[in-house]
Amino acid sequence: MTAIKFKQVLFFLVAISISLSFSCDQKKGKKHHKKDKAQQTATSEIKQNVSAHNSTINCDTSMWKYVYNPSRLKVIDKCKTVTGIIEESSTDEDGDQHMLLKLDKGQGDILTKKNIKKKQGYLVIEAVCVNKTTLKKVGNTCNGFVNHILIPRINDHVRVSGSLVIDSHNGWAEIHPISKMEVIN
DSSP, X not given: OOHHHHHHHHHHHHHHXXXXXXXHHHHHTOSOXXXXXXXXXXXXXXXHHGGGXXXXXXXXXXXXXXXXXXXXXXXXXXXXXXXEEEEEEEEOTTSOEEEEEEEOTTOGGGXXXXXXXXXXXXXXXXXXXXXXXXXXXXXXXXXXXXXXXXXXXXXXXXEEEEEEEEETTXXXXXEEEEEEEEEOO
8 A cells, every 4th residue: 555545544534533533522412512612623624634744754652641631632643744933932831842833834724723813823832741840730641751852942943743633622733742853954
């Protein structure tokens, strides 16, 4: 099976899985209907556009065990690679390094309306367990693990690989967790 056909089949299976998940969630009548609706809208936006930039660069799925509260993240693409310029970088209380990435031309179709409205059109990217955890409810998420991934400087042009997700608490798209990041020319 060629790489392109494999990507198409994988995308189709992910789309069906997302569709079935939403169908089941709607039938359950969850209390957080407003958040569910926002997540569905954001996921729908991404689902329509995600096939243009699929990548088969290796992603480290073991990084997911270091994600605080992973159920809040709806996976759109298990392994996505994007390029762009680091516009902002800050430490989160959960130990992650939170960055905003101005995507290179031709990649904006992975952004949601919330990325445009709340994040000035940037993609959120997060490297897990890079910093000391100061938020008690994170618990043991990072215990015994320190992520030594490259943390670029503001204005660095980078290539980032990781899971493309929708943060259901905020409605924006993210690469979270980052598996690989490198500065490029």
